[in-house]
Amino acid sequence: MNIFLNCPWCEDEVAFMVDQDRDxxxxxACSTSFDLAPDPAVTxxxxxAAA
Ligand SMILES: [Zn+2]
Numbered sequence: 001m002n003i004f005l006n007c008p009w010c011e012d013e014v015a016f017m018v019d020q021d022r023d024x025x026x027x028x029a030c031s032t033s034f035d036l037a038p039d040p041a042v043t044x045x046x047x048x049a050a051a
Pocket of ligand 1 (some may be wrong): 007008009010011014027028029030031032
């Protein structure tokens with residue numbers, strides 16, 4: 001499954017691969033991975049808080 005998000009490192013909207021086995025989101029452009037929280041809103045907050 002892929003979702004499109006604005007990557008803080010790429011500074012662009014790119015595809016993120018969702019790795020459900022490892023609970024991670026991985027940027028397809030820069031390969032940065034983020035922890036995937038159960039709540040999408042929390043995941044979003046983690047993603048942007050990391051910038
Ligand atoms: Zn990226």
